[in-house]
Amino acid sequence: MTEPTAADPRLRADPLADDTVARIFGDWNDGAARLSRWEAIAHVERALAGWDTNGALDGWTADGSTPAPIVAALEDYVLQACRLPAWCDAGKIGCAEAVFADIGMLAPTLLACASLPESAVMVDPLGQQPEDRLRAAASLLLAALVRGGLLDASGAGVAQVLKLRLTNALIRHLIVRGNPAEALAHGAAIPALLPEGADDYRAFFARGWDVRANGLPRNQEELACTLLTLHYVFLRSLRRLGLGLKEQEEGAWLHAWNVVGHLLGIEEALLAATMQDAAALFARLQRAARAVARARYLAPGGKRSVPGYGKMTDPRPALAAALMRVVGDEIAPRSLTLFPVLLARRLCGPATGRILGLDGQVTSFSRALFALGMGTARCVDTAARLLCPGLSTRRLAARILGYRLAQRFLTDPVRPLDLPDALLRQVEAALRESDADPAAPGWVNAIERRCRPQRGGRSAHEAAAC
Known part of the structure; x- marks a missing residue:
């Protein structure tokens, strides 16, 4: 496996959100009592609960029970992160909202049978169950593209994306057990621990991680891959169903999601403005993800290697099978339960189908x-x-x-x-x-x-x- 370089997007995360979390967890010099990481997270979650609309972010401050250092960190984060990019086009976002209003009932099918399977090939889901992944993707889609989601004070798109961005940074910080910049400096494997409790945050802290092999959790490459599955793969799937949008509508859809990507902390070099650019970027990131997978996982049908080689069984076919079962459970009559698998094969293509083991399910x-x-x-x-x-x-x-x-x-x-x-x-x-x-x-x-x-x-x- 090639050693990652400083230019590797797997080693780049989100400095703004990561620095915010480092401040939340860091040493406070104002005389306030030091909190445990779990107490600090509880304060953050209570604060995030107040981010229910875009308008709520304007001049936001936490209640008096939140320690001042956490308040200051979150206020600075909101002030910087909620800014829409200079290239944001309200007309294109309005067009994307109109498209979503027209095709909205297709969205759950395309998420379940195209976006999430393609994402599973390239992104480590960090233990999320299929139902949770589908609900999370649908939540982001709805928050961003329901009328006024990104541009109106009464909308919730910006607020929801900023919550997701900070949550990604919390997860990243817990998994590498410190500031991601420090994890990059030493690049050591972080051993697994016995979980201190049953909640997700404690599970992330205990899971263990190898920065040299896996890059940073929720890194720039993974964030870009996820965004591509929500705009490029979504549009490509409509084309493959014979339901493709007009070129102007596709451009508007890509633009709206690129605004979301900007708010999510994705670097502009990883935001594709056209279907052609998106296809090229998607293919490049696919190749990179498959190279990582070849180094990490055993070949299909292979036996578990000895510990010295460090390879493990590929978990992606099992993840895909679980997702297809969840979707298939919603099919009646039961004789058609294979329809989601067959549809996923068509929408994702033969290469993805083989990686996810979809061929073996039918x-x-x-x-x-x-x-x-x-x-x-x-x-x-x-x-x-x-x-x-x-x-x-x-x-x-x-x-x-x-x-x-x-x-x-x-x-x-x-x-x-x-x-x-x-x-x-x-x-x-x-x-x-x-x-x-x-x-x-x-x-x-x-x-x-x-x-x-x-x-x-x-x-x-x-x-x-x-």
């Missing part, structure tokens, strides 16, 4: 049947649009699955999304407004209503089978 017959079905759907859609421009069987299938996933993961009253109440009400309203596809004829919407779960709490398995 038979050759099911793959051939799916290919025949997609080809037939393409022919039917092409011919039918001459008489009914809004008809798309592929859009219908993706909307049905998207509605089921939205019901399960986005509007579950037992486990609501980690979003402000006002934004959750917007999500509920958007879901109601998406009951019918405005581009489709009435009889197609009737089929969709028949095939999706009824609102009001019934599970997907109780819904009428289509």
Whole structure:
């Protein structure tokens, strides 16, 4: 394995957020009593709970119970991090919001069957369960692109991204057990410990990490890969379904997500402005991630190597299988539960499918049947649009699955999304407004209503089978 260099994006993180966390955890010289890291995190989480809208960040300060050094660190962070980039274009963001309003019910399907699988190839999920990964991606998408999310004081996009950025820095600091800059200086492997408790933060602190082999947690390369799966892979998937957007709309979508990337602390050199640039960047980062994986994981079918070689079994196929099970559970009838796997293979491509073990989850017959079905759907859609421009069987299938996933993961009253109440009400309203596809004829919407779960709490398995 090639030794990482100073130019390696895996060794670059987020100086602003990392310095903020270092101040929060650091030695205080004002006479205040030193807190444990867990007490400091508790204060930070209480402070972040107040970041419920973009407007709440304007002149924000913590309550009187928060130690002054933590308040000062967070105030400086908000002041610097909430600035939109000079190149931000309100018109393009408005266009992206309009696109999302139109295709919103497709989003859960594309996240589950394209964005998250591609992300699993290139990004260490740090132990997140498939449901949590899907909910986190959907939360970011909703916060950013629901009307006014990035530009209005009543929106929550900027506030949510800044919370995520600081949380990434907290996780990075805990995993390397100190300031990431110091971890880079010595580059030693950080041994695993017995967890001090059951919560996620204590698990991150105890997990162990090898900076030389893995780079920094949540580094620039991983952040860029994640962003690419939310804008480039998303748009590419629409194209592969025959539902591609206009060039202007694609540009607006990329622009809005690049604004999110800027707020998230991603370097501008890793923000792609066009689909061509995004494709090139994605391919380059894919190659880098696969090189790291070859050095880290055993070849498929290989036996566990001796400890001296340090290789381990590739966890990505198991992660993908778990994600596909979660999505498949929302399919009725049960005979169609392989549809998400087959769709993921098509949207992600054969190379990603092999890495994630998707080929092994389906038979050759099911793959051939799916290919025949997609080809037939393409022919039917092409011919039918001459008489009914809004008809798309592929859009219908993706909307049905998207509605089921939205019901399960986005509007579950037992486990609501980690979003402000006002934004959750917007999500509920958007879901109601998406009951019918405005581009489709009435009889197609009737089929969709028949095939999706009824609102009001019934599970997907109780819904009428289509």
